[in-house]
């Protein structure tokens with residue numbers, strides 16, 4: 001596979017979509033990013049990395065961090081990860097990522113780890129396991145991406161906190177049901193920091209390599225059991241692209257996780273991990289040009305999981 005040539009063609013296909021979406025404006029710090037950006041990277045399972053466009057420009061990972069926090073909780077639980085699945089489900093929610101409505105009827109157990117409520121539970125667990133969830137996440141992402149310069153974006157974290165009433169409400173609600181182990185202020189603070197980490201398409205594609213290598217890191221050491229990597233990929237496929245995961249699976253056919261910063265990571269088990277970034281979002285919160293690019297990638301290569 002000539003990845004570079006495929007990426008050039010994918011980028012040319014996606015270009016017209018770049019200005020079609022709307023840059024996230026729910027926090028002022030995200031709104032500052034230019035809508036014109038587009039980058040895509042592929043990291044194959046042997047460690048080769050290819051990229052086109054703004055693939056080395058850092059952006060706010062936002063909800064893409066939810067994939068990595070789940071992986072880190074599983075890795076830190078040393079096989080005892082089943083406890084997390086008593087506190088969070090694995091069904092699509094059919095409601096927006098920050099919705100409160102299901103929590104009351106479902107006794108404070110979020111539908112899945114990729115909506116905000118579920119990610120807050122995962123962050124809470126990570127806080128218990130590590131004593132410092134957000135710093136552990138940063139170190140984990142530095143390790144997996146091979147980029148020791150990764151950092152939090154303080155302006156984004158502060159902005160999230162200033163506009164964090166809804167996340168605070170989700171956390172308090174779950175605490176009322178006994179589904180948090182740590183104080184609400186600490187859980188939401190670590191969650192905001194984890195969302196604020198800045199990474200490029202290159203960093204994210206490389207960091208997500210273990211998902212394509214059935215749980216193995218680039219150096220061959222084991223981060224997760226193969227079945228754990230399978231489970232993360234399965235939840236990405238069914239719940240990873242907000243309330244549009246069905247449409248995304250239909251169009252692209254890959255496990256993927258998106259974030260409101262405009263990034264999407266996607267996994268082709270046994271082959272490679274991709275990351276695409278373009279800040280213009282559709283009404284569901286997925287990058288318009290990013291989805292078009294991944295759609296075209298699987299069309300050109302025939303590499304969906306189906």
Ligand code: GLU
Pocket residue numbers: 061062063064097098116160167192195258259260261285
């Ligand atoms: N930090 C964001 C929030 O909790 C994550 C948004 C996202 O990427 O879905 O609202």
